[in-house]
Amino acid sequence: MGRSTETFSKKEREKKKSIKLKDKKEKAEERKANGSKGKSLDDMMAYIDEDGNITSTPPDPNKRRKIVAEDIQISIPKQAELTEAEKIRTGTVTMFNSSKGFGFIRDHVTQESIFVHVNGLTEEVKENDKVTFETEQGQKGLNAVNVKKAPK
Template sequence: MGKSQETFSKKEKEKNRQKKKKEKELKKEERKANAGSSKSFDDMIAYVDENGNFSSTPPDPTQKKVIKQENISISTPKQEAPSPEDLIRTGIVTFFNESKSYGFIRDQQTQESIFVHANGLLEPIKENNKVSFEVEMGHKGPVAVNVKTVK
């Protein structure tokens, strides 16, 4: 007489499969039974009050606020061009290598270190000179141009 081909784990899997099948059929029958008593469309509508909270009551039309279309800003506002006086800054030369023709200026207003190249100089500069300059954006960040010493 041969041993049964069904092992314990096979029996358990089959039991679980049958159990899931019965649960699925019960849920299906329950949905069919409740199909006639579904909520109406008006019961499913949700409203949002002035504070952004959901409510089941519609908002009061007397509390309605009128907003002009011109006052709605969708994008960031354009920046106004700075005046020419704001473009000229002052600072102190913290480092300048004459053989390599570059250096750095510490901006007095922002305390930012700004790169300067000999091409942006109007007159020769040295370390610790007080200078006035304009800032332009270069490939790697801000660059000082039109640099001249201030007395």
């Protein structure tokens, strides 16, 4: 007679499979016996009270407030247009590479670093020059345009 082709690990795997299958069937039978088909509509209802919190009890109709749809703000309010004087900023050239044609200006008010390209210059500038400039939105952020040396 030949030896059995089943090894110890094969037997262990088969045992584990049969135990898992048995557990799965037991759980399914338990769910069938204990479970009901979902919850009733009243159990699933959620209400919002006068403060905007979710509760399981209906709100008191006496505390209801009237809300006008026009008073609800959905977006950010538009900013007022800047005047010509407000558009012009002052700053210091922190870095400018004339061979590459770009640099950065540190705004005196906001202390943010603003990119400047050689095309945005009206006169030549170098590092540590005090300048006046306007900004416009570029692809990667604010760009300085109409850059001039500030009067001393």
